Amino acid sequence: MREKKYLKWYQKLAYGAGDLASNCSYGLVSSFLLLYLSDTMGMNTGIIGTLMLVSKVLDGVTDVFFGRMIDKTKSKLGKARPWMLYAQIGVSLCLLLLFSVPDIGETAQYAYFFVFYTSLNAIFYTANGIAYSTLSALITKNSTERVQLGSIRFMFAVVTNIVMGFAVTGAVAHFGGGAKGWRVVAFICAVIGLVVNTISCLAVKEVPDEENTEIQEEAGQKDDKLSFVDTIKILFANKYYIMILVLYIVYYTMSGLTTGSGIYFTTYVLGDASLLGSFSMMKMFPVIIALAFTPMLVKKAGSMQKVNFWGYVINTVLSVFFVYFAVKRNVPMLLLVMFMKGVFAGTLSGTLNALIAEISGYTYRTKKVHMDGTMFSCSSLGVKVGGGIGTAAVGWLLNIGGYVGTATVQSQSAINMIFHMYITLPVVFGVIITIILSMLKVEKANKEWDEKHNVEK
DSSP states (O other): OOOOOOOOHHHHHHHHHHHHHHHHHHHHIIIIIHHIIIIISOOOHHHHHHHHHHHHHHHHHHHHHHHHHHHHOOOTTOSSHHHHHHHHHHHHHHHHHHTOOOSSOHHHHHHHHHHHHHIIIIIIIHHHHHHHHHHHHHSOOOHHHHHHHHHHHHHHHHHHHHHHHHHHHHHHHHTTSHHHHHHHHHHHHHHHHHHHHHHHHHTOOOOOGGGGHHHIIIIIHHHHHOOHHHHHHHHHHOHHHHHHHHHHHHHHHHHHHHHHHHHHIIIIISSOTTHHHHHHHHHHHHHHHHHHHHHHHHHHHTOHHHHHHHHHHHHHHHHHHHHHHHHTTOHHHHHHHHHHHHHHHTHHHHHHHHHHHHHHHHHHHHHOOOOHHHHTHHHHHHHHHHHHHHHHHHHHHHHHHTOOTTOSSOOHHHHHHHHIIIIIHHHHHHHHHHHHHHHOOHHHHHHHHHHHTTOOO
16 A cells, blocks of 8 residues: 655755754854864863763753653644744854854853853754654654655755855855854854744644544553653663664764864865865765665665665775775875765665654554654754764864864874874774664564554555
8 A cells, every 4th residue: 555645845855954954053063163162262172072071961861851842742833843943043043152252261261162052952952953853753654755854854964064064164264264254154054044944844734633543542641641751761661762872872973073073184184174175075975875865775675774784884894995095195085985985874864764753653562652752852862962972072082182273283193183083983983883773673673563463554
């Protein structure tokens, strides 16, 4: 039986554009905030890294909270859309303030950074991000459309990050350089994020309750009575939730590490900061190619897990050549291998949300509790905790390596540390991801449960 279709082509594009809005803030913060604070404001990278980690500990507490709030929300806009719409205002405001650190004394500057960095991530970006991810489960019940949504949104994320890799440092210089240049660029990103997020949110509609009659009858009342503690217990009773949460944290730790160290790698290891755009493109562009074929590959393989696992196996093999060409400082071959790695590993990006929806379905099957918003909290938690650890690690490792932001020439130990951050450690994380993917067989578990209980699609 053919699954019902819920979305028109322009709604899929509008939903995907939400990741453009998201990456206007996340991309700028993860790639350039540390550079702005260390090289423009003269702040210590080790202290910044520590503050980032402390912030992420506080940040992690709010994810499940906002997930539950979304599950309990009832409004004309639905459950998730109000949170996505209004939280972006806070995201844009905090983004501008983070790149406008005032001259108020060293201690006060660190406190200022901590307050607005935490506000951005723990409150506004959390609410917006969880709501946005949850929408993929609320605006369609069609599994193919969910995979398409995941692919489209990450295409927008990839393009946004490529553009920012090429444009940000040049734009900062164009607008006067220094603190003023960063402030203007942050303002532009904040406005773009606010406008695009609004369009993305209002262009789609959540599936009405009538489409979920069975869920409402069997699980609706029980969901509303769940306490916060009960919710946590149900989440962690699902082994696939633990796997996807760890996967998210490892994936975004790796991403935060490479994103945060990229500008340092091209500047101090390769000696040409302008190469950041090329490296960003070769890292992200192949993901677009992978995402274009992801729905077809998943349909043919019959499993997202199989496609992702074998993609990462090949990615791991290619890592041997990646390290070799990095050691040789062979930039053309390094870029080529990076491109090839991205093609094979890129399918994961487009299927993450669809996998979470499957895991949420597993919870409903085994516990008779429907909690999409709470389940999707793992995406926000993983992005922020993983990205925070990765970015914080850049600050710590730079400090350990002896990096001095105001110095014209860096020591060899600092350059070696930058090399390992951008080249060696991501390979290790890739192996860990491959191992997790080998066990993440939630689709198979759901099919077996349905067959055992005679559930028809």
